[in-house]
Amino acid sequence: MKGRSIILDHLGDREAAALMVDGRLEDLLIDADAPRPGTVYRAIADRPVKGQGGMFLKTPDGSAFLRQIKGLAPGQAILVQVTGYAEPGKALPVTQKLLFKSRYAIVTPDAPGLNISRAIKDEAERDRLLEIAHDVLAEAKTGLILRSSCAGANAEEIADDIAQMAELAARVAADDSAGMETLAEGDGPHVLAWRDWVAPAEVITDPGGFEDHGVLDALDAVRAAQVGLGGGASLYVEPTRALVAVDVNTGSDASLAAGIKANMACARALPRALRLRGLGGQIVLDLAPMPKKDRRAFETALRQSFRADDVETALVGWTPLGHYELQRKRARLPIEEVLI
Template sequence: MRGRSIILDHIQGREAAALMVDGQMDDLLIDADAPRPGTVYRAIADRPVKGQGGMFLKTPDGPAFLRQVKGLSPGQPLLVQVTGYAEPGKALPVTQKLLFKSRYAIVTPGAPGFNISRSIKDEARRDQLLEIAHDTMEDGALGLILRSSCAEAEGADIADDIAQMVELATRVLGDAGRDMEALAEGDGPHLLAWRDWVAPAEIVSEEGGFETRGILDAIDRARQAQVGLEGGASLYVEPTRALVAVDVNTGRDVSLAAGIKANMACAKALPRELRVRGLGGQIVLDLAPMPKKDRRSFETALRQAFRADDIETALVGWTPLGHFELQRKRARTPLTEVLR
């Protein structure tokens, strides 16, 4: 089935959204029990961590950890935002750099100025967007980023989006409380789908869409370690407590180019497989055998594949044993933990 479809439904009582591209599940969002990324707290400083330059904080949803903090005393209230999901038994990762993000606009307190996505090249359109921003923004302490989705959007929709994010930012920043409290909740899967999956797509929102559109079958496949690749190759994605291990196999192909073909197919498929499974942290690739001269081509293909992925991923490089390492932000709860 060609084309893009966004299916909004629930699974095991949890709100969920799936993105299908040409008949294959390209992304999957399922609500977890943990606080959502984007949630804003008025937290209370608890205790510093010597040697790490960080501090543990108290929040209504448990302890949080703030990195690279200076001038903060225990008992002091501060505004922080959840940046991702914590590993079991660890504190929530938070930041003091708040972002209020929607489909068209990102309001940036403490970072004044207007910025427009570089993907919008048309100068006339950029001028129109700047005019909308100036007409809508009044608080000079708030900055604004206009996202790539503004390229084809109606001016009134963009202005409304900016106004809503400014109102939310103003309300949160103007809060004068002293006790720990959740001031704004992060977006759930349905709102995230509207916010981030902006390319034209068929929207399916009736109850039972996951079953009728084959999403449940796709989720079952995503819960398996093995992933079939082009040309009969395969990879195995297996999370452990310490890292995510990815093993690439050539299958029945015994040609001289079997290794590089399997590894290039892995580079193309890996961002999708990590996204759908909700995996992050340290990722180690045990690639199929290939000459060292082909490593650069593989790295280029891998970098290109992750460039289109929204989750921050660092390509660390090769190990002495010939493995390739990545470091990926824990932006989601692993699928195996969300669905039992």
């Protein structure tokens, strides 16, 4: 099926959303039992961790870990937001820098100022968006970021979005209770799909949409380790307790350029492979053999690929053994944990 389709459905009793582009699965969101990123708590400071500059907190959903705790004392109530998923057996990662994010706007209570996405370059459009923001926020002290999805969008929809996020931020900030409490839930897959997949697409909400539109078949392929790269080359994505290992193979190609071709194909395919599998943390690439002079071209291709990916990923660099390392935010749970 040609074009972009967003399919909203369920996998068992879990809410899920899939993005299909020209019949290929490009992104997949599945709800989990763990607290969702974006959830806001009133937490209670518990105990500091010497040597790490952090503190464990008590939340309604268990222990959380906060870095940069200057001035925070045990027993103190504090507003924090979940930033990602915890590794098994570890505390939830949280931050004091709250963000209230929607389709068009991100309200930043602790970072005053009005910013517009640099992707919007037209000065007339930027002026239009500034007028909308000033009309809605008036003298409010909160910060605001207008996302790239605002370009050409209906002024009333943008204004409503800003107002809703600003009202939520104000309600959370005004809470002065002392006990542990969940003040705002993170967004589920269907809301995230509306919020982040903003390019024009057909939206399908009929029950059984995953089966009717090939998502279940694509899901079977995602659960396998192997990803075809074309020309007989492939990569294998295999998570371990410590890291995610990615092995690149040239297959039957015995030409002198086989290694660089396979590695460049890996650079293009890797963000999607990690995104669909929900993998993050330390990632080590065992690349196909290639001359050192080709490393810069590979790094450039890898950087361009991850620039279009919405999960924060740091390209760390080469190891003495010739492996390439990345560090990726745990923004999702591994698909094998969600679909047990």
